[in-house]
Amino acid sequence: MIEVVAGVIRDRRGRILLARRTEGRDLAGLWEFPGGKHEPDETAEAALKRELREELGIEIEIGAPLIRVPQAYPHKRLCLDVHEIRAWRGSVRGLEGQALSWVPPHKLADYAMPPADIPVVAALMQPDRYLVTPEPGADDETWLGALEQSLATGIRRVQLRAHSCEPARWRALAGQAVARCKAAGAQVLVNGDLELARALGAGLHLRASQLAQFAERPRSVDGLVAASCHTTEELQAAQSIACDFAVVGAIKPTATHPGATPLGWAGFSGLREVVSLPIYAIGGLVPDDVAEARRHGAQGIAAIRGLWSG
Incomplete structure (x- = not known):
């Protein structure tokens, strides 16, 4: 495993610096977060300071860790360890002949990047928590009230899931839930039901068993498309149909699957x-696990009990 460090460098306008890989290197022409290889006798922090001094001519103060992304390429495996840069001094220059670009955050996804850098953009721009709703109880208003409480904690991505709810009741309840999510500024996806997602103007979260039904991204979905995955093949299928993100687990033992062997962080x-998709970890996780999830390349956590306020 090759250890690589990179930094998220911002200017006074909030733009983020990208560097273009030069000719003669792997993945030449693609844009990446500046950094480089970690020498065996260096700490990650020392390596990042050295690399940005050598590549850009700046002295840095390292801020919070953002994400560590393990990535397999055809001829190598690497782990990209990315930190926020709290402050920097000097005049940014491409000292190795590389092109540089200061990019507004909302335009980062427009730049072609190596697979390991793509989850970094998601970590910067997308929610780190993905709420999966529990089955509605006997009272719809109680369930909707709990959803609103969850949204009030800052949840901005929600999957509406109810396997045992009577269809007509669920259709009406989901419609109210979509309206409340959108009013709170949250992205909302419907589990497994393409027609309901279309009717409600919501995104679609595919079950793993549904992935084989699609040769391309489901059309006329007014929102995100995601998938639950458990294997390499399922993740590759989700990426091949241009899912926006995936969910993988279970990381820890859960009450809903007491006999299952947990996947664990390894x-x-x-x-x-195996993919460049943003991936949420799921299974027995709570908000305090977000930092650990990021250390293993996750976008964050997905959860029912760990994120539901009811």
């Missing part, structure tokens, strides 16, 4: 390597 990292 197992999650192994699956993380």
